[in-house]
Structure formats: structure tokens, C-alpha cells
């Protein structure tokens with residue numbers, strides 16, 4: 103009988119004494135020992151891993167958004183577009199993840215929900231940072247982070263910087279488009295559309311060939327918000343499916359709070375302009 107196939111014969115590295123291995127490089131000891139269920143409930147592992155993987159993708163999203171904003175601030179549009187395309191794909195990844203969590207029924211979840219105490223996704227600082235970076239900047243959402251000074255300071259620092267949308271509007275101004283200072287000033291959302299900004303986008307969408315870079319950028323932002331809306335909608339639907347109309351562990355009304363968040367508009371003029379085209 104032939105010997106079993108041995109990949110070492112064609113060079114596969116089999117010995118890792120003193121050499122950096124896969125697990126070393128990825129810090130897998132730390133990553134894979136970070137799941138610590140606090141109940142005996144079978145589904146708690148699913149719940150933990152779902153959130154941890156989401157936080158990892160959020161970490162990457164934040165880095166890509168920061169890089170995209172820096173490229174835009176330096177008028178390097180092509181690399182910014184590439185980074186924003188990646189952000190949209192990450193959001194899709196987060197959207198697909200709901201399919202796994204949806205397999206958890208109310209009967210499954212109630213076996214460990216009480217153990218969660220008052221912890222909630224509402225206290226996810228990376229999520230809040232994403233909202234702030236994109237432009238949904240409600241300062242009241244800083245309060246759950248007051249007990250972690252470094253996180254609080256990081257969120258505060260984010261509020262001191264132009265959000266992604268303002269940075270894009272800055273690009274347009276440097277290209278020679280006229281916008282009043284109010285258009286570039288920090289805004290909290292949901293904000294009503296500013297007529298001057300809507301007029302800029304109307305110009306761009308009426309003649310894409312003449313304004314191709316801004317046109318492409320605008321569509322990337324619309325993609326982003328479209329995916330983000332799907333995430334919010336998937337969240338509220340999963341929540342209703344699993345806890346119905348119960349209050350959230352974080353203290354909000356639960357689905358009523360999340361439904362309210364569905365009204366948030368990140369890039370208002372990019373949506374309102376469509377009616378006039």
C-alpha cells in the first residue's frame with residue numbers, strides 16, 4: 103500500500119520550535135481564550151462569538167474609515183474610494199452575521215439573558231465611534247463610557263474632528279464648488295438637509311461626466327449608508343424576534359429605541375437630492 107500523503111515531502115514546514123507559527127502570529131491563544139460564558143446555557147457561546155467577531159470587524163472598519171478620511175483630507179480620492187468600498191464590504195459581513203444569530207430562539211436566549219445584567223450593545227464604544235466617525239454625533243451617547251477615561255477621551259477626540267461627510271464636502275470646496283461655512287460646520291444628526299449642499303449634489307448628479315470624482319464618492323457614501331441601514335434593520339428585527347417588546351438590558355425601551363434609530367440619516371442631502379433629479 104502506498105504511504106499516506108505527506109505534505110512535508112514537498113516542503114510543508116512541520117517543525118515550529120523557535121519559529122513563529124500561525125497561532126503565534128495571530129495571537130490565537132489570547133483570542134481563543136477570550137470566550138468565557140457565565141452560564142451553562144448552550145447558546146451563550148454563539149452570543150459571545152457573534153459579538154466578539156462583530157467587534158473585530160468594527161475595529162477594522164474604524165481603521166479603514168480613519169484612513170479613508172485622511173486620504174480625502176489630502177485630496178487623494180482614488181485610494182479613499184478603495185477604502186470606502188472595503189468599509190461597505192465589512193458592513194455586508196456584519197449584515198450576514200445576523201443569519202447565524204437568528205437561529206437563537208426566545209427559549210434559547212431566556213436561558214441566559216438575566217445573567218447579562220445591565221450590559222448591552224448600547225455600551226459598545228467601537229460602535230459609537232463608527233456612528234461618530236460617520237457623522238451621527240449625539241454627545242449624550244458618551245455617558246456610558248465615562249467610567250473608562252481612555253475610551254471617553256477617544257470619543258471626545260473624534261467629536262473634535264470633521265466627520266466623514268464633512269471631509270467629503272471639504273473635498274468639493276477645494277475642487278472649486280461654493281459652499282457656505284455652515285455646510286462645513288459640525289452637525290449632529292438627524293439634521294435637515296442644507297439647501298446649498300443639496301444644490302451641490304444636484305449639480306453633480308445632473309452631469310456625472312463633468313463631476314466624476316464627486317459622483318463616485320457620493321455613490322460610495324450612499325452605498326455605505328444603505329448597508330448601515332440594513333444593519334440597523336436586521337438588528338431591530340432580530341431583537342423583536344428574540345425579546346419581542348421587552349425593555350433592553352441597557353435600560354432603553356428595546357425595539358422602540360432601535361426603531362427610533364432607523365430614522366437617523368447620515369448623509370441627508372445625498373438622499374433628499376434624489377427627489378429633485
Ligand code: HEM
Pocket residue numbers: 152153156157203211221222223224225226229337340341344345349350351352353354355356357359360363
Ligand atoms: C439576541 C441578540 C440581541 C438582542 C436581544 C439585542 C438587543 C438590543 C437592545 C434591546 C438594544 C437597545 C439598548 C438596550 O436597552 O439594551 C440594543 C442595542 C445595541 N445592540 Fe443589540 N441586541 C442583540 C444583538 C446584537 C449584536 C449581535 C450586536 C453586534 C455588535 C449588537 C449591537 C448593539 C448596538 C451597537 C446597540 C446600540 C445601538 C444604538 O445605540 O443605535 N446587538 N441591542
Ligand SMILES: N[C@@H](CC(=O)c1ccccc1NC=O)C(=O)O
Pocket residue numbers: 153215218221222223224345349350351352
Ligand atoms: N440588550 C440585550 C442584551 C444584549 O443584546 C447584549 C448584552 C451584552 C452584550 C451585548 C449585547 N448585545 C446587544 O445589545 C437585551 O436586552 O437582551
